[in-house]
Amino acid sequence: RIPFRGELGLPAAPEGKRSSGLAAMHFSIPVTERLVDSSGGLYVLYSVYLEGFLFYKVRYSLLHRWDEQLRRIFGSSVPPFPPKFYLAMTKAMAMERRLQLERYLQNVGVDPHISSSEVFIGFLKNLQLDTFRIPTQKASLDIYLPDGRSIAIDVETSDTAERVLEVLSYKLEIPRQLTGYFSLFVIQDCSNGNFSVLKRVVDFELPYVTLWSMKTEQCKIWLRKWYMNPSLDKMLLYCTAAVNLIYMQALQEIERNWSKPTHGQMQKLELEKATNKVKFLELMQEVKHYGYLQLSPCTCDYPEPGCTALVCVGNGEISCHITLPSNEAEEVCFTINRMRCWQVTFLGPNLEEEGHGKGQKLELKFEYSELDSWRWITIYTEQAFLLSSCLRKSCSEQLMMPAKGDLEMQIEVPVVKTVKKSNKQQKATSGNLQIITSRTTSKNLISWKGKDDVFAQIREEDL
Numbered sequence: 024r025i026p027f028r029g030e031l032g033l034p035a036a037p038e039g040k041r042s043s044g045l046a047a048m049h050f051s052i053p054v055t056e057r058l059v060d061s062s063g064g065l066y067v068l069y070s071v072y073l074e075g076f077l078f079y080k081v082r083y084s085l086l087h088r089w090d091e092q093l094r095r096i097f098g099s100s101v102p103p104f105p106p107k108f109y110l111a112m113t114k115a116m117a118m119e120r121r122l123q124l125e126r127y128l129q130n131v132g133v134d135p136h137i138s139s140s141e142v143f144i145g146f147l148k149n150l151q152l153d154t155f156r157i158p159t160q161k162a163s164l165d166i167y168l169p170d171g172r173s174i175a176i177d178v179e180t181s182d183t184a185e186r187v188l189e190v191l192s193y194k195l196e197i198p199r200q201l202t203g204y205f206s207l208f209v210i211q212d213c214s215n216g217n218f219s220v221l222k223r224v225v226d227f228e229l230p231y232v233t234l235w236s237m238k239t240e241q242c243k244i245w246l247r248k249w250y251m252n253p254s255l256d257k258m259l260l261y262c263t264a265a266v267n268l269i270y271m272q273a274l275q276e277i278e279r280n281w282s283k284p285t286h287g288q289m290q291k292l293e294l295e296k297a298t299n300k301v302k303f304l305e306l307m308q309e310v311k312h313y314g315y316l317q318l319s320p321c322t323c324d325y326p327e328p329g330c331t332a333l334v335c336v337g338n339g340e341i342s343c344h345i346t347l348p349s350n351e352a353e354e355v356c357f358t359i360n361r362m363r364c365w366q367v368t369f370l371g372p373n374l375e376e377e378g379h380g381k382g383q384k385l386e387l388k389f390e391y392s393e394l395d396s397w398r399w400i401t402i403y404t405e406q407a408f409l410l411s412s413c414l415r416k417s418c419s420e421q422l423m424m425p426a427k428g429d430l431e432m433q434i435e436v437p438v439v440k441t442v443k444k445s446n447k448q449q450k451a452t453s454g455n456l457q458i459i460t461s462r463t464t465s466k467n468l469i470s471w472k473g474k475d476d477v478f479a480q481i482r483e484e485d486l
Contacts, residue, residue, distance in 0.1 A: 206249035253314035365389035
């Protein structure tokens with residue numbers, strides 16, 4: 024079992040900097056290659072995946088030099104690095120090193136002072152550029168808005184998603200303190216006119232490189248809001264530019280049948296449409312599945328194996344429209360606070376093909392409390408990592424929401440004050456999330472480990 028830190032109870036980012044959010048990422052090394060260097064020596068090339076997509080390829084020796092740089096600056100804050108082997112590695116030793124490297128990559132950015140540093144971000148930037156052989160140069164990047172319009176942004180190929188989002192927000196006149204409520208996503212257009220959300224582009228990713236690595240014209244970078252609790256709309260209603268964006272997304276959700284207003288609700292919405300966007304958004308709060316992210320059609324084993332499902336996630340739950348093998352249909356909702364843990368597993372061998380995870384077979388399974396007993400429920404979907412990220416985002420938002428009182432006093436903003444925690448406090452939070460890696464390269468499990476009620480154990484001083 025490989026520990027994987029969550030985003031709960033982490034130390035704050037340095038003054039004036041955003042935490043990279045690395046704790047919410049799923050790092051894995053499902054593919055390795057044995058190659059021969061120019062001198063005839065054998066070496067292993069590790070393919071590091073982030074959120075189920077190839078992030079970069081790297082040798083052990085390069086990671087070792089990076090670790091030495093980090094250790095000179097941050098000392099004991101850097102987690103243990105896998106030791107060198109001075110004899111030929113056996114298969115068991117090679118497997119152990121791969122697991123240790125996964126553990127290291129998952130933990131090294133937990134401290135936001137490390138993950139926001141130039142030595143950390145610069146190394147990841149160079150690896151992404153080198154892996155896909157893209158030089159640093161000026162380029163134009165099209166960012167799509169929820170209404171389908173695109174905005175061309177002048178960037179460098181080495182610009183991070185955080186930088187691109189800052190430039191885009193400035194162009195759209197969104198205040199800096201509100202940029203944390205939005206994020207960039209990779210969207211793939213489908214042949215039936217719909218689209219599928221593939222992944223969120225994390226802060227230290229290079230959007231130009233990520234888009235290029237997809238190797239298909241059907242993939243685009245979209246700007247979408249990034250919160251799962253629809254009530255957080257109220258934090259943006261004072262900003263006209265932000266209102267325009269979430270209004271466009273609300274219209275898109277209705278058009279795509281992601282949000283499902285009743286006939287009466289639709290009549291009220293039509294009265295406010297275009298003339299009073301704030302009122303429109305307030306009415307949307309009552310609409311079923313407003314603000315939820317919908318996955319592509321998939322399969323599941325609930326209530327029995329072989330069921331097809333249309334899954335959407337938001338507002339602290341996974342909502343499923345399930346069709347049984349008998350063609351009977353039912354609606355089921357699984358609330359997050361009744362989940363004990365969840366995990367993502369690679370099932371298919373096609374990770375190395377195309378380099379971007381096309382055709383992957385993935386599953387997300389969660390342990391759920393039902394009728395005073397626990398059972399595992401499995402959803403088979405290529406968007407398992409995206410679903411896991413949404414679950415973790417929902418957990419984070421629920422922890423930040425007050426039981427009573429003023430919402431505005433409890434919301435995280437991108438820039439936060441530095442808060443130092445003792446080593447004891449940091450260690451106490453390190454076991455909340457785990458990655459479990461199997462003994463084959465085709466399986467990696469990512470899970471949340473906690474008590475029966477994942478929120479009951481969190482104290483106010485831990486936040």
